[in-house]
Amino acid sequence: MKVLILGGDGYLGWPTAMYLSKKGHDVAVLDNYIKRFWESQAEVEPLTPVNNLNKRIKIWENLTQNKIKLFLGDISENSRFLNNTISDFKPEAIIHYAEQPSAPFSMISQHNCIETQRNNVLGTLNLIFAIQRNNPDIHIIKLGTMGEYGTPNIDIEEGWLKINHNGRSDKVLYPKRPPSFYHLSKVHDSANLEFVCRSWDFRVTDLNQGIVYGIETDETIIDDRLCTSFHYDQYFGTVLNRFIVQAYLGIPLTVYGKGGQTRGMLNIKDTLKCVEIALNNPASKGEFRVFNQFTEQFTVLELAKKVKKACIMIGKEVDIGLYPNPRKELDNHYFNAKHSALVDLGLEPEYLNEDFIIKMINTVSKYSERIDPSIIEPTHFWNNKSAR
Amino acid sequence: MKVLILGGDGYLGWPTAMYLSKKGHDVAVLDNYIKRFWESQAEVEPLTPVNNLNKRIKIWENLTQNKIKLFLGDISENSRFLNNTISDFKPEAIIHYAEQPSAPFSMISQHNCIETQRNNVLGTLNLIFAIQRNNPDIHIIKLGTMGEYGTPNIDIEEGWLKINHNGRSDKVLYPKRPPSFYHLSKVHDSANLEFVCRSWDFRVTDLNQGIVYGIETDETIIDDRLCTSFHYDQYFGTVLNRFIVQAYLGIPLTVYGKGGQTRGMLNIKDTLKCVEIALNNPASKGEFRVFNQFTEQFTVLELAKKVKKACIMIGKEVDIGLYPNPRKELDNHYFNAKHSALVDLGLEPEYLNEDFIIKMINTVSKYSERIDPSIIEPTHFWNNKSAR
Numbered sequence: 001m002k003v004l005i006l007g008g009d010g011y012l013g014w015p016t017a018m019y020l021s022k023k024g025h026d027v028a029v030l031d032n033y034i035k036r037f038w039e040s041q042a043e044v045e046p047l048t049p050v051n052n053l054n055k056r057i058k059i060w061e062n063l064t065q066n067k068i069k070l071f072l073g074d075i076s077e078n079s080r081f082l083n084n085t086i087s088d089f090k091p092e093a094i095i096h097y098a099e100q101p102s103a104p105f106s107m108i109s110q111h112n113c114i115e116t117q118r119n120n121v122l123g124t125l126n127l128i129f130a131i132q133r134n135n136p137d138i139h140i141i142k143l144g145t146m147g148e149y150g151t152p153n154i155d156i157e158e159g160w161l162k163i164n165h166n167g168r169s170d171k172v173l174y175p176k177r178p179p180s181f182y183h184l185s186k187v188h189d190s191a192n193l194e195f196v197c198r199s200w201d202f203r204v205t206d207l208n209q210g211i212v213y214g215i216e217t218d219e220t221i222i223d224d225r226l227c228t229s230f231h232y233d234q235y236f237g238t239v240l241n242r243f244i245v246q247a248y249l250g251i252p253l254t255v256y257g258k259g260g261q262t263r264g265m266l267n268i269k270d271t272l273k274c275v276e277i278a279l280n281n282p283a284s285k286g287e288f289r290v291f292n293q294f295t296e297q298f299t300v301l302e303l304a305k306k307v308k309k310a311c312i313m314i315g316k317e318v319d320i321g322l323y324p325n326p327r328k329e330l331d332n333h334y335f336n337a338k339h340s341a342l343v344d345l346g347l348e349p350e351y352l353n354e355d356f357i358i359k360m361i362n363t364v365s366k367y368s369e370r371i372d373p374s375i376i377e378p379t380h381f382w383n384n385k386s387a388r
Numbered sequence: 389m390k391v392l393i394l395g396g397d398g399y400l401g402w403p404t405a406m407y408l409s410k411k412g413h414d415v416a417v418l419d420n421y422i423k424r425f426w427e428s429q430a431e432v433e434p435l436t437p438v439n440n441l442n443k444r445i446k447i448w449e450n451l452t453q454n455k456i457k458l459f460l461g462d463i464s465e466n467s468r469f470l471n472n473t474i475s476d477f478k479p480e481a482i483i484h485y486a487e488q489p490s491a492p493f494s495m496i497s498q499h500n501c502i503e504t505q506r507n508n509v510l511g512t513l514n515l516i517f518a519i520q521r522n523n524p525d526i527h528i529i530k531l532g533t534m535g536e537y538g539t540p541n542i543d544i545e546e547g548w549l550k551i552n553h554n555g556r557s558d559k560v561l562y563p564k565r566p567p568s569f570y571h572l573s574k575v576h577d578s579a580n581l582e583f584v585c586r587s588w589d590f591r592v593t594d595l596n597q598g599i600v601y602g603i604e605t606d607e608t609i610i611d612d613r614l615c616t617s618f619h620y621d622q623y624f625g626t627v628l629n630r631f632i633v634q635a636y637l638g639i640p641l642t643v644y645g646k647g648g649q650t651r652g653m654l655n656i657k658d659t660l661k662c663v664e665i666a667l668n669n670p671a672s673k674g675e676f677r678v679f680n681q682f683t684e685q686f687t688v689l690e691l692a693k694k695v696k697k698a699c700i701m702i703g704k705e706v707d708i709g710l711y712p713n714p715r716k717e718l719d720n721h722y723f724n725a726k727h728s729a730l731v732d733l734g735l736e737p738e739y740l741n742e743d744f745i746i747k748m749i750n751t752v753s754k755y756s757e758r759i760d761p762s763i764i765e766p767t768h769f770w771n772n773k774s775a776r
Contacts, residue, residue, distance in 0.1 A: 079502075110467065113513060114467075114510055114513055114514070117510065117513060117580075118506070121505060121509065121576070125501060125502055125569075126502070129498035152558050153557065153558040154551060154552075154556045154558045155553060155554045155556065161551075161553070161563070163549075163551060163553075163563075164542075165542040165549070166542065166543045168543070168722070169541065169542065170540050170542045172540065172563035172565070173563050174563075175551075175561050175563045177561075178583060180583075181583070184576075184579055184583055187576075187579055188576040188579065191564075191576065192505075192572055195567075195569070195572055199716045199771070328587045334556070383587070
């Protein structure tokens with residue numbers, strides 16, 4: 001299948017490109033490297049040295065004889081470029097990762113908030129119009145996040161909810177309670193996309209993804225130069241990825257508050273499998289389909305304890321830190337999120353265990369010289385008291 | 389009270405400014421005249437000759453001895469200007485009309501869609517940050533629309549909905565089904581505003597307003613030079629306002645489809661009273677309060693019949709036209725929207741009757757030389773078939 005990956009330079013974009021390329025798909029990646037600019041603005045760098053896309057694509061081709069096409073440009077400002085890309089490459093599906101991906105980054109300042117919603121919302125709108133112009137049959141696979149739901153006191157369904165109210169019923173988009181300007185941008189995107197399914201017969205799969213962890217995929221391990229952009233800082237690092245680097249350094253794990261926050265999570269390898277399942281089972285015309293894309297749920301404290309236990313197994317001592325929560329979120333809450341749709345379509349998850357954590361710590365150790373301990377501790381508070 | 393009105397040049401903004409000024413409030417208006425630019429782009433003009441704000445403010449002051457302050461500038465691009473305005477004027481409440489207000493305009497093209505969501509969403513975000521910086525206690529009164537809800541098969545509550553699901557319950561933002569990129573921009577705004585109530589203790593009243601009709605208020609009639617911007621074209625004209633001009637011209641009323649679309653409506657004078665009620669009864673700190681701001685509901689066909697009946701009373705013959713619907717909307721649907729909160733706070737509505745319609749036709753006749761019949765018929769189709 002001809003697949004265009006927007007945001008092909010990122011943590012998930014690049015591994016997805018290789019994975020689908022190896023499976024025989026005709027893959028193109030698009031990026032404008034703005035995430036690297038955002039990293040500079042936040043004064044952080046990935047743990048891994050990440051070659052530019054041209055270099056990685058050449059290495060990939062040399063090693064596997066699989067070609068990946070490259071389109072360099074901006075989708076949020078340069079709609080003509082996006083339009084030309086789609087009209088040249090003629091994708092059957094577009095996987096849309098091309099968004100500012102960090103909640104804390106979106107909360108740093110007015111500029112960061114505006115930049116996040118501008119980039120994400122207007123980029124997705126440009127995508128909608130480029131598809132409308134070229135081929136409304138293209139299947140959009142859009143990355144959203146479980147975080148959009150917040151922590152409602154009722155079960156979280158997969159995107160849609162049947163409501164009975166005053167003796168009548170309807171099926172509605174699941175009402176979300178996003179906890180940051182980043183999460184809000186994703187909610188806006190979903191609303192815009194649902195509208196074009198309903199009004200213009202688009203086909204969209206919205207993947208409300210849990211928190212991804214992991215540093216390696218079956219493709220990145222072929223050659224170190226194919227590694228993906230792995231973050232451990234307060235802005236772009238996801239919780240388990242951060243814990244692993246902290247464990248390696250032997251510093252207390254950054255549990256915010258009491259760590260009672262429950263979140264859905266998944267291995268980066270499962271992200272690739274989920275996206276592939278969505279690709280092979282496209283949404284119908286006019287369908288706005290939502291999958292809750294995670295495999296297990298943990299509290300942050302449970303996760304920290306799992307890391308601590310894995311460390312004990314290798315004779316490493318690590319404490320669980322007690323950090324004031326920089327976010328406004330409930331520490332203790334109900335959380336029961338459905339996530340059966342992808343399993344029903346064949347997903348076989350990789351579950352988290354201590355062996356995996358130990359393997360990750362070993363991988364991280366290869367890059368020990370690149371670790372900057374100063375970017376780990378949360379310094380930016382975005383709950384009520386500190387936001388001003 | 390010190391009240392800042394964003395979008396003070398508009399159909400509702402200017403009458404609100406005079407109304408509150410006459411009631412003794414210290415009023416400032418802000419605008420960038422971009423709506424006039426949008427009118428030029430759509431090649432339409434208001435029926436009424438509208439003086440610039442400086443002129444109208446001087447006339448108002450000469451006639452009533454009430455001063456209105458003026459701030460000219462853009463809130464969506466020039467956040468420093470907005471910030472300075474708020475820090476200079478120190479409003480206790482801000483009434484936010486400063487948005488692209490037309491659904492069909494937002495659906496003309498990619499440019500119009502992007503411009504609508506950029507202006508509305510980023511403008512409101514800049515407002516949020518200007519308030520956060522200056523005084524988070526400022527009460528935001530934000531104009532939304534009943535159209536955001538779409539036409540759900542269940543009762544429409546005022547913004548929030550209690551849900552029972554699998555034996556548990558929660559109170560959630562009412563799930564909306566917006567029918568245009570314009571309506572979507574309002575939904576995004578509401579989500580952003582609800583977030584800052586929840587996270588930063590803002591106080592917001594979101595007015596989901598029905599379709600406004602009427603050309604005069606108690607203040608505009610003081611002097612013709614104080615009239616407001618009244619539209620009858622396919623983009624900026626609201627349904628009854630359009631019918632009135634059509635009736636005056638004796639051309640068939642532009643009922644789209646079968647006219648079974650039911651909508652909440654209100655007199656422009658009631659808009660002013662509703663905004664005043666919200667102003668005098670501010671939302672609490674941390675409260676995202678939603679009022680459904682309309683007084684009566686009609687189908688479009690019922691409205692056309694009312695106009696026809698009024699015309700018969702004055703010996704005027706007018707047909708009800710049958711126009712293919714340029715929109716994607718249900719012709720026959722359930723519609724039961726609660727709207728008791730404003731009445732509970734003291735609203736005494738002006739109901740629509742034939743006398744009012746006859747009076748409006750007479751007012752319109754004063755401007756007969758300015759009517760351009762070519763801008764009345766819907767030429768821009770934005771449902772599925774024609775959107776491409």
